Amino acid sequence: MITKADARKIVAKAIAESEADDVQVSLNGGRRTHLRFARNGVTTSGTDEHRTLSVTASFGNQSASASGNDFSLQGIVDVVRRAEAMAKLSPADPEHMPTLGPQKYVQVEAYAPTEDPEAMARGVKICTDAASKAGLYAAGFGIDNQNYSCVASKNGLFAWHKSSGAQVSTTVRTTDGKGSGWAAKAGNRLEDLDFDGLAATAVHKAETSANTTKLEPGTYVTILEPACVASLLGLLMGGVSARSAEEGRSFFSKPGGGNRLGEELFPKWLHVRSDPALKEAPVSPWTGAGLPRKARDWIRGGALRRFSRSRFWAKKTGRPVEPSGGNWHLGTTGETTEDLIATTERGVLITSLWYIRGVDPQSMLFTGLTRDGVFWIEDGKIARPVNNFRWNDSPVSVFGNALAVSKSIRPGGRGGRGGRVVVPALKTAKFALSSVSDAV
Amino acid sequence: MRRRTFLGGLAAGATLPACGGDPAAVDPTPKAADPFSDPSIAPLMEAALEAATAGGAEYADIRISDHRSQSLGSREERITRVSDSRNRGFGVRVLVDGTWGFAASADVDFDRVRAVAGRAIQIAKANRRLQADPIRLAPVGVHVGRWETPIKRDAFDVSIEEKAAKLLEINKTAMSVKGVSFCSSSMHFVREHKFFGSTEGTRIEQVLHRCNPRFTVTSVHEKKGSFRTRDALCAPQGRGYDFVEEYDWLADAKQAAEDAVAMHDAKSVTPGKWDLVLLPSHLWLTIHESIGHPTELDRALLYEANYAGTSFLTTDKMGTFKLGSDIVNFTAEKTADGALATCKWDDDGVPTRDWPIVKDGVFVDYQTTRDQAHWIGHDRSYGCSYAQSWRDVAFQRMPNINLIPPAEGPSLDELIADTNRGILIAGRGSYSIDHQRYNFQFGGQTFHEIADGKVVGLLTDVAYQANTAEFWNACDAICGPSEYAVNGSFYDGKGEPGQSNGVSHGTSPARFRQIDVLNTGRKKA
Numbered sequence: 001m002i003t004k005a006d007a008r009k010i011v012a013k014a015i016a017e018s019e020a021d022d023v024q025v026s027l028n029g030g031r032r033t034h035l036r037f038a039r040n041g042v043t044t045s046g047t048d049e050h051r052t053l054s055v056t057a058s059f060g061n062q063s064a065s066a067s068g069n070d071f072s073l074q075g076i077v078d079v080v081r082r083a084e085a086m087a088k089l090s091p092a093d094p095e096h097m098p099t100l101g102p103q104k105y106v107q108v109e110a111y112a113p114t115e116d117p118e119a120m121a122r123g124v125k126i127c128t129d130a131a132s133k134a135g136l137y138a139a140g141f142g143i144d145n146q147n148y149s150c151v152a153s154k155n156g157l158f159a160w161h162k163s164s165g166a167q168v169s170t171t172v173r174t175t176d177g178k179g180s181g182w183a184a185k186a187g188n189r190l191e192d193l194d195f196d197g198l199a200a201t202a203v204h205k206a207e208t209s210a211n212t213t214k215l216e217p218g219t220y221v222t223i224l225e226p227a228c229v230a231s232l233l234g235l236l237m238g239g240v241s242a243r244s245a246e247e248g249r250s251f252f253s254k255p256g257g258g259n260r261l262g263e264e265l266f267p268k269w270l271h272v273r274s275d276p277a278l279k280e281a282p283v284s285p286w287t288g289a290g291l292p293r294k295a296r297d298w299i300r301g302g303a304l305r306r307f308s309r310s311r312f313w314a315k316k317t318g319r320p321v322e323p324s325g326g327n328w329h330l331g332t333t334g335e336t337t338e339d340l341i342a343t344t345e346r347g348v349l350i351t352s353l354w355y356i357r358g359v360d361p362q363s364m365l366f367t368g369l370t371r372d373g374v375f376w377i378e379d380g381k382i383a384r385p386v387n388n389f390r391w392n393d394s395p396v397s398v399f400g401n402a403l404a405v406s407k408s409i410r411p412g413g414r415g416g417r418g419g420r421v422v423v424p425a426l427k428t429a430k431f432a433l434s435s436v437s438d439a440v
Numbered sequence: 441m442r443r444r445t446f447l448g449g450l451a452a453g454a455t456l457p458a459c460g461g462d463p464a465a466v467d468p469t470p471k472a473a474d475p476f477s478d479p480s481i482a483p484l485m486e487a488a489l490e491a492a493t494a495g496g497a498e499y500a501d502i503r504i505s506d507h508r509s510q511s512l513g514s515r516e517e518r519i520t521r522v523s524d525s526r527n528r529g530f531g532v533r534v535l536v537d538g539t540w541g542f543a544a545s546a547d548v549d550f551d552r553v554r555a556v557a558g559r560a561i562q563i564a565k566a567n568r569r570l571q572a573d574p575i576r577l578a579p580v581g582v583h584v585g586r587w588e589t590p591i592k593r594d595a596f597d598v599s600i601e602e603k604a605a606k607l608l609e610i611n612k613t614a615m616s617v618k619g620v621s622f623c624s625s626s627m628h629f630v631r632e633h634k635f636f637g638s639t640e641g642t643r644i645e646q647v648l649h650r651c652n653p654r655f656t657v658t659s660v661h662e663k664k665g666s667f668r669t670r671d672a673l674c675a676p677q678g679r680g681y682d683f684v685e686e687y688d689w690l691a692d693a694k695q696a697a698e699d700a701v702a703m704h705d706a707k708s709v710t711p712g713k714w715d716l717v718l719l720p721s722h723l724w725l726t727i728h729e730s731i732g733h734p735t736e737l738d739r740a741l742l743y744e745a746n747y748a749g750t751s752f753l754t755t756d757k758m759g760t761f762k763l764g765s766d767i768v769n770f771t772a773e774k775t776a777d778g779a780l781a782t783c784k785w786d787d788d789g790v791p792t793r794d795w796p797i798v799k800d801g802v803f804v805d806y807q808t809t810r811d812q813a814h815w816i817g818h819d820r821s822y823g824c825s826y827a828q829s830w831r832d833v834a835f836q837r838m839p840n841i842n843l844i845p846p847a848e849g850p851s852l853d854e855l856i857a858d859t860n861r862g863i864l865i866a867g868r869g870s871y872s873i874d875h876q877r878y879n880f881q882f883g884g885q886t887f888h889e890i891a892d893g894k895v896v897g898l899l900t901d902v903a904y905q906a907n908t909a910e911f912w913n914a915c916d917a918i919c920g921p922s923e924y925a926v927n928g929s930f931y932d933g934k935g936e937p938g939q940s941n942g943v944s945h946g947t948s949p950a951r952f953r954q955i956d957v958l959n960t961g962r963k964k965a
Contacts, residue, residue: 036936038743041572045563046542048531048831054523064522064600069529069546082524089600091519091608121566128570139745141936171746177754182746248621248660248667255665354749355872359883359903359960362666367881367903369874371749390872390879390905392960415747415936434958435905438752439876 001031001146004160010071011152017080020057023154024099028052030147035120038139040128057083061096095312099153100290110163110282113146114190120144123195127170130199136206140170143416144190151290161284166190167416170198171372172206180440181205182352182372184412205351205373208385215376215386221347222431223340226411228353229423233328236395239364242307251364264302266400272299274325280410281420283326291323327420332408337425340406342380349375364394369437389433401429475584475643476635485637488532488553493639495561497534504530504548505634505830508596514607515624516615522600529830532557536564538574544831578813578821580790582640587784588647590777591680595629595651598681603627613690614657617697625655642789650780650942652676652930653684655693659700668703670696671885673721673867675927678780699886706898708961713954715862716904717855720925722865722884724945730908731770732838734877735797737806741815748934749875753803755816763803764912769844770798772807774823779840780928780942787834790823797841809836828939835935842946849920852949862890863902881905901961911952919948
């Protein structure tokens with residue numbers, strides 16, 4: 001891991017070496033340590049340090065980028081020269097924007113690296129021991145990351161950010177293959193992860209999800225656990241680009257032109273915001289090009305309140321620049337998932353969503369599967385495990401038909417890919433389960 | 441193989457503070473004759489493997505690699521992105537008391553290869569207490585040699601100007617069609633130059649080339665408030681720039697533009713049972729998801745349970761399970777020219793080959809690596825190990841898997857003429873399948889209605905859902921070898937941490953009887 005002072009020297013050298021009219025230099029790197037397990041034993045494990053130097057050189061409106069991972073003087077010069085050579089051969093871009101100058105950023109504390117090199121192996125042993133003791137198979141993955149990023153420009157921009165993060169997930173299966181439960185945790189630091197809670201949840205779900213009874217496809221009142229809500233919120237907020245909407249190729253486009261900003265699509269109480277300094281899931285206070293991120297409301301009072309907007313599109317349309325959020329927070333009521341179940345007469349509880357793909361961008365229709373724990377709720381209680389489903393639905397509909405939410409948490413994801421998202425479990429009035437999946 | 445100076449320039453040693461190791465360290469004398477195009481590699485390998493052996497490894501290997509990647513993006517009359525990356529480093533894998541350890545670094549020098557080998561040993565030793573079943577490696581023999589993807593023109597030797605001109609020409613062609621609003625196009629090229637050495641004596645050098653050119657045409661109908669898109673019908677290939685030169689981009693771009701505009705007024709499909717005639721540009725992905733992934737042995741034995749999932753093709757079904765109709769035969773290989781997974785040796789150093797996966801409709805075998813072969817009683821690996829870069833752990837990845845066309849199969853025209861009521865589907869669209877590979881749903885790029893043996897018009901809002909075994913058992917016709925084409929995926933994801941693998945699937949058009957089709961059109965939420 002390089003220091004801020006090292007980074008400053010490297011980017012200054014790259015800028016000094018460049019003969020381009022304008023140049024932006026980025027450094028990204030860090031260390032990752034990971035451990036994978038299956039059938040109650042370790043499978044692969046590794047550690048590496050990685051780094052990338054990227055240079056975007058511009059001659060007038062002609063630009064190109066090059067990158068490399070050799071931070072020696074010769075490596076830096078090589079990257080600069082490759083970027084310049086390609087930029088000179090690239091057609092002029094009428095949408096070219098000059099690099100940013102000095103910016104002010106909010107203070108974000110996102111670096112809390114692990115101090116215990118044995119913590120991951122110890123935590124994984126908790127998972128495998130819990131599964132073994134229950135006569136089950138555990139598979140899973142833990143990863144600990146420490147990262148740095150830096151961006152600078154010939155116009156005086158300099159930004160530096162360090163972050164850490166850890167995630168662990170486990171899937172516990174019955175040995176006869178009839179039950180499967182999943183749980184995941186994410187945090188800013190490995191020591192913050194509750195391995196005991198993780199193992200207990202996955203073991204409980206594996207045991208209680210076994211021997212399902214059939215539930216017919218249909219549209220049901222559905223409680224989506226936080227990991228599901230995180231997936232769907234990411235899809236929804238991934239579609240809030242001003243340019244796409246105003247070019248007529250997004251759900252938020254309006255027939256005949258314009259956009260659907262302010263249109264009442266969601267319950268009035270639904271509140272989605274972003275904040276780089278969000279304590280549970282902090283993100284860099286700047287985007288890759290150095291644009292400052294600030295705390296923002298995105299959905300409030302029943303409607304989408306803002307679009308992300310690039311510098312070029314802002315200039316063209318005379319509207320303010322708006323970087324993407326970076327993290328998302330969906331407001332909480334303080335209830336628990338159990339409270340949501342207790343107030344449900346008949347409905348479905350879903351642990352996890354899987355293999356989500358877009359079907360129709362016009363209506364923001366997606367398809368996917370359920371996975372590792374689907375339960376039928378009757379009279380305020382979990383009545384029985386049921387089969388998995390394929391679903392075809394839109395996040396606009398899921399959030400638009402939201403009835404209640406629980407307390408927000410930062411859920412983990414599969415493959416260590418849980419986002420920097422803080423969300424509750426959510427009860428929606430309708431979720432379209434279109435066909436049965438025989439998978440367990 | 442052309443000679444490339446892998447570590448060229450490092451000896452200049454002009455490092456900035458705290459940014460690298462000691463590239464000018466003393467070079468030990470190599471113990472084997474140098475098999476590599478770059479003389480700096482063999483001594484580094486020997487140093488790493490010696491350190492691993494001295495640390496207690498019963499087996500070790502090292503991969504040193506240099507990955508080049510270049511991409512250009514465009515929309516309408518603009519080149520929006522030109523980028524070129526170079527990423528070099530090495531990874532050392534060790535086996536200690538039957539437990540794997542792995543460590544990697546971007547600093548390719550003698551001090552670091554020894555230190556990283558030591559770190560890998562530490563990791564393996566630390567994880568021994570978590571080991572349930574000791575790793576066993578299938579024998580492989582000693583292999584020494586070099587290999588490079590056969591290409592006619594290296595994409596990295598083609599100028600940015602030439603590539604940009606091609607993209608802008610594609611966009612211009614599409615935009616010239618009335619009703620087209622946008623066209624974006626891109627090219628992505630990868631060149632992996634990697635060296636492999638093991639304590640068993642294998643020394644291999646390979647250069648793998650891949651390319652992924654594509655475009656998307658969009659038509660916006662402002663009055664209707666709708667937009668339609670159509671992607672290119674080509675797929676990435678394990679080839680050089682010659683593929684970009686040979687594919688008829690302008691014909692595809694013009695047709696795509698006309699399709700996108702026509703879709704606004706096309707008939708919305710009537711949901712229900714339809715016969716499907718699936719073209720190679722579409723069917724490859726169905727093969728990939730429903731045959732490729734469930735025949736991965738690690739999935740079948742729960743090693744991927746936490747992420748990619750397991751498989752309905754459990755080991756008790758090998759040799760008996762009727763996965764498809766009698767005409768369905770799948771072969772796996774990593775040897776076909778132009779295919780994305782093709783190489784001469786895998787990342788375990790195992791020579792690649794071909795083998796049957798499904799024979800006369802019966803599931804007969806899996807994809808394997810050295811540490812998996814014994815799980816199903818095999819005494820050798822099929823050579824399916826791959827790591828996407830020097831810093832990733834090699835594990836089982838999908839080879840090319842192909843649907844074998846019957847020698848006497850019909851032509852596409854004959855197949856259509858033989859279809860009373862069906863849908864002809866081309867191109868890669870939306871795709872989703874469950875974690876045991878039973879239930880899938882696929883879209884496409886274009887859908888044409890077949891009525892009374894003739895293609896009668898465009899349909900929209902089509903997706904089909906099926907269960908894997910029911911689907912392949914409904915396959916009643918496969919066109920002959922003259923209709924065979926190879927398509928594939930540039931970024932097939934698997935593993936934790938996630939890794940990407942290129943893989944191709946060859947097939948002729950095929951027909952599937954009475955498959956559930958749904959209408960994906962719906963009112964806005």
